[in-house]
Amino acid sequence: MTDREAIADLWNQIERLETPELRGVFDADPSRLDKMVMSEAGIRFDFAKTHLTDTSLALFLRLTEAVDFEVKRAAMFAGEAINVTEGRAVEHSAERGEGKAQSVDIARASHARMRTLIDAIEAGALGEIRHVLHVGIGGSALGPDLLVDALAREAGRYDVAIVSNVDGVALEEAFKGFDPRYTLLAVASKTFTTTETMLNANSAIQWMREGGVEDPFGQVVALTAAPEKAMEWGVDETRILGFAESVGGRYSLWSTIGFPAALALGWDGFERLLEGAAAMDRHFRHANPMENVPLRAAFIDQYYARALRCQTRAVFAYDERLRLLPSYLQQLEMESNGKSVKADGTPVYGPTAAITWGGVGTDAQHAVFQLLHQGTHIVPVEFIAVTEAGDALDPAHHEALLVNCFAQGAALMQGRENAADPARAYAGNRPSTTILIEDLTPESLGALIAFYEHRTFANGILMEINSFDQFGVELGKEIAKSIEKNGAKGFDPSTMALIDIALGDI
Structure with a gap:
């Protein structure tokens, strides 16, 4: 049997697994709690109320061997070009100190440069700064927004607004609370060509000029992997914070993209965030498959996708400070693993990423839980809670x-x-995982986010896909640019009618 045939056979066995009745799993195995509850970096991961059993776990462990999980995990941390479609390494863990030595050194130098700039800002080198307006989109906004909202609510250091939507209403809302004379503009774009971000940045510069700022570019910091583009736009080299091309956008909050969070938290808080993530890195990197928390979570994801054909996974944060986590995970998981071909270009076997959605408890209980309890859909649910009150x-x-x-x-x-x-009547037998955090600190949030990153990577390896490209987002961008340039020409009648009615001659 070839490797490909062996992998296909294992998937067939997984798909034919009998689904146990959850209400009986603890009676059937009195040691289940010990087997299915794992703790790492101050976080308790309770997988006991899922349908994973010793039988299914054994199959997944065999699959892990068949797809060379440990070899591919080592390749990522070694800085090899595992993003095969773009010929790049995947080195967000190097930003936390775990990875190829040279890449770790480069990341540390980048962080040192960021700290020096933050120290200068705090010392008044850019004038009096009270507000931070951060413009970006996708990973350049979702990560910093999550960090600031979760950890910096009471820091009192700066007012921070993070704007991603190109809708001018979003930018105007941020303007209302800020004085342009005391505002620092952070422009976050890996390529420094992202259409939405640069449009927002130009509008912010105009707002600053109209507000009496003689040299608005003197209050701009650029966060990018393309420093030359930032200089062309007008940012002084001393206020350009670069990061490596090998750090993907949705994995970039640990790099200089995290600048607004480092400002809002203070450098000590940002370093604690990095260390918390590094602790999860070390666990994922060195733990054997049986004891590996992100890998175990990926087994459960694949069980529900393949054996029960569940199309969605719901995440509910029972902590207001984590209200942005479901949105963050949507990009992390669906942009990474929403693929239809394997890394070698052949069609993927079976379904890939589940559709991630969710909300905040207890609000969600009075909105969507009716479907979860009594609807016809089986939706694996993930609960996230914090023991210490905020x-x-x-x-x-x-x-x-x-x-x-x-x-x-x-x-x-x-x-x-x-x-x-x-x-x-309630059918029951509906699965859930509970993630219980001792206290929401920079360390624990860093570890939690790193857990989800490694879980996403592990899922990609099990499915044999490349989790680190995102070509699916490009076609819509190309068509948008074509419409801006050529108007309603060459499209389907529906699209041409919409353009004509709403935009006229553009």
């Missing part, structure tokens, strides 16, 4: 939050029979 109010608030979180997972698994009134 507020100083009556402890009843946090107790109610945690009780609701744990109750939802128990209810999804347990269900309720009601022969007298089927409308009040």
